[in-house]
Amino acid sequence: MSDQDDTILRDRFDGVLDAHELAAARASGKALAYCPLQQGWVHHAEGEDDTAPPLSWQVGTLPLHKQITGTPVHARPQTLTLRVWVEDDLAIYRALMSDPDLWTFMLEDPPAAPDDEMARALIALSTEGTHHKVRVASIGGQPVGQVRLEYGSRPETAELSYWMGAAHRCKGLGRQMVLRFLDRLAVRKPHITRITARVHPTNAASKRLLLACGFQPCDRATLDLAPRGRDRGDWEGFVFTR
Template sequence: MTQTQRTHAPPLRDIPDTLRGKRINALTLTPPPETLQSMFQFRSWHSDDAPVYKRMLDDPALWQFMPEDYPAPMTLDLAQDLIALSQHATHHKVRAVLWNGQIVGQMRLEWAQGATPPASGEISYWLGRAYWGQGLSTRMVALFAYRCFSNFPALQHLHARIHHENTPSLRIIHKLGFQPTPEPDPHTPDWGQFVLPRGAGPDWAALAGDGA
């Protein structure tokens, strides 16, 4: 092999964090239609979002099926602290969801282990009570799941934990192609475990015209 034929691996610092030590699945993803993608914006929380964040999360009904306890009272200072945590923690990606220019909820992707994106992660969401029943949740979760797979080539599976009595969320993940895992976690018997492989997902055309 001549000098011009010899190839070298790029320095580690030049390899994106999403690729370091990971097996990349080149499976082509089917993108959502543009009309569906344009429905929502996903961005980091800002410190000046704290009043909206506090108002939306200061609602016991919103916490009924969350794995964390309701942090009552939800103060403005606590809202600021939680926003700061979402901005700086490396074990997850947290995004405020905007619809028609208004914050309506949150999407989160948490890495299964460590700070560098591994092969799997857990997806979760909440939607403010004022926006329930308007057909936003399914599309919001579907688009965020697509973004996760699109932005992180090493990501092979998305996982979700849903309480057995949370009928709306169970309906959403089934519609999006999540499948129950064979063995539930014995430490959380009231919560079902579901997985979405890379490349699986919803019928975008049907979802674009769906009201749920």
Template sequence: MIKNEVKSHQVLHGKSFNPHRRRFDGTLSQNELAFCRQNAIAVAFDPVQQGWVTLDCEEAEGSLMTVRATRDKQPASVVGSTACTFRRWRQEDLPVYRALLDDPEIWAHLPEDYPDPLDAEAARTLIDISIEGQHHDVRAVEFDGNAVGQVRLAFDKEVARDRAGTAELSYWVGRRYWRRGIAKEAIARFSEQAFLQYPVLNEIFAVVDNGNTASARALARCGFQRAGASEEKAGATVYTKRRTA
């Protein structure tokens, strides 16, 4: 392994950052991940902690999914910011979750009907489902330290997820965060992580309403190809992305 000549400790925004710290000292923050990209420090996705760590960290060898953080190999970042990150929803997110999702404009493109309004009990149930579901991976999308939306990878209920060859990607972003490139960033990074985390996964697909041009455009910019009309949902188109390596 070739290691970069980087000092053992850096000071980022007033906080000490050690690129060679122990793996379970925690995942990289947005500022730390940006620093790694700028300095071509190898990072790896940790499926246990659901986040990024430096490949040079202790305990990393042979246990992580490696991605070198050179800028030319990373998906385009959100303008004016470091990358969005992912984490599990928590029940303490309830007020933010409701504020983001209690919006008919978002539900217009979701498969379920809008529960006008989205009350606390319904929101709490949705968070529970996202945490406990055995057939999907659901993550809150964080941007600038705030939860701004959600990504979900759904697997066939009849097939164990580590044996599934295909999975469906869905996502939403709160209205106040629209037109900032966040959906595109989340699609690119979450699909990249999915292919890393599930070696048997060969294809990710998304079903998009024909009127949702912004979503279709974001998928296309992330390498998804138009596959044709959906057989299960009228007025919708299927976009697919296959594993490239």
């Protein structure tokens, strides 16, 4: 047998035939088969085991990460979920709302020492009001912040506001909360195509968050953002459109 025949008759999983080898094999009437695993033509011997491993499996065993139940190879970040406030959140809701730093950049004035009844009323308002949508951001079931959308005078408009508990700030959770809320809103209320937000002039963290979530600075007059609450017309306007 010639050297050329030795090349043509090599095992099918030693690699596909090149153009010269393929032409020679066809000219000599050799049995050929197309191997989808190697994506090329190979010699096919009668009775050959088609289940033999492809060439790429013959380069040795590749090390794999050991999978252990409950312990992923790459640690996942804390999973943030959105839900409504519930009665069981009463104690932590009061604790979050009692933090004076929380109100530094809020439109509303802080309540005077919120008790259970006030906290319960605010929770009820957040879940029952038809003029807005309120969701609590939670990690492991524990509330860490809130995002709120107040519906505008026109069906396609709304205004966004949010806050994050002191222990959970500067961890990227606020951005994660707003992005997840916007994604859900796009599916459930696609008719809302313009969302505004207002930010205290010195609240640099909130400005960065909005920019990271796709909001853009915009003139207040263009946004029709009238003064309200602690905003006397000096807060900065942002808009998100889709």
